Amino acid sequence: MTRVLVLGGTGEARKLAERLAERPDLRVTSSLAGRVREPQLPPGEVRVGGFGGVDGLAEWIRREQVDAVVDATHPFAGTITENAVAAAERAGCPILVLRRPAWRPGPGDDWRAAASLAAAAELLPELGERIFLTTGRQGLAHFAALDLRFLVRTVDPPEPPLPPHTTVLLARGPFTVDDEVALLREHRIDVVVTKNSGGSMTSAKLTAARELGLPVVVVQRPPQPAAPSAETVEDAVAWLDSALRQRDHAG
Structure with a gap:
């Protein structure tokens, strides 16, 4: 066999x-x-x-x-x-x-490419105060020195160190566009951060960001x-x- x-x-x-x-x-x-x-x-x-x-x-x-x-x-x-x-x-x-x-930007998207998590963190202070961080539970140390407010969504509890102002949301996709729009509005998000994972499980956040006119920092694949x-x-x-x-x- x-x-x-x-x-x-x-x-x-x-x-x-x-x-x-x-x-x-x-x-x-x-x-x-x-x-x-x-x-x-x-x-x-x-x-x-x-x-x-x-x-x-x-x-x-x-x-x-x-x-x-x-x-x-x-x-x-x-x-x-x-x-x-x-x-x-x-x-x-x-x-x-x-x-x-991989995901690709479409009409109306405001994407900012970042080569790494560290590069993504460097972009954030000029983009907004409230960040929706969806890059997974590892690597959050790259954002720990930022005095910004983070909503971190992961499947399992994230690993420290975390940014000082962090709200953790444990959830597993798929997510709907309506739910993502409601989440971004509820937390008054200014910018979304994601890895370019591709697929449909978590792509609704990109559509939600487009509908709300929010910039998205997209970490590129290795x-x-x-x-x-x-x-x-x-x-x-x-x-x-x-x-x-x-x-x-x-x-």
């Missing part, structure tokens, strides 16, 4: 695992980093925790006789993707990077290592079938 490792934690990873778990010719293992306390588990086998860097993952791929790897982690999990590509190459295993398309890539689950399944056919033909 063909063994497939899906590095997951995203909606695309769960959908891919669902598609592959239906096939009797495949044995699918989804790997989760374990950073979310109550993750939404995909079907099939699931392992939680790291592998021990490139060496550990390469050894796991060889020991478990993995035939193909799909890295479907978050677009900002840059280190994990780099390690996965290096480990797969070392183990002689084909790998695909599955990434949802560079992706050289490897085959796909933007949809359907394309990932097609790549997998092609990679397995090539393996069988070569064998």
